[in-house]
């Protein structure tokens with residue numbers, strides 16, 4: 001019965017491998033990831049991109065842009081509305097910034113001259 005025992009072991013190992021694969025695939029992640037502006041990236045008139053999406057604290061926003069043309073500045077509500085960042089506002093400028101959302105309102109603008117006024121700004125509410 002050596003042959004039978006061996007194939008039973010093989011089936012068990014295979015089954016275990018399948019279970020481990022399924023676990024690896026279905027394991028909860030540490031928050032969703034979104035590309036701001038989708039294929040268009042972080043650019044003018046991106047202001048409506050968050051509409052209809054629901055975000056959670058810890059989700060990551062990926063800002064993709066040409067760093068010689070744009071930046072990303074995390075501002076407060078007044079900074080968002082006025083397009084003037086508060087002093088000490090965090091500036092991101094790598095061209096590929098990954099920013100995790102805080103619970104509540106998160107505001108981002110581009111501070112290159114005139115860009116925010118062209119709706120290069122987003123307000124994202126994270127639950």
Ligand SMILES: [Cu+2]
Pocket residue numbers: 069070071110111112115116120
């Ligand atoms: Cu810009």
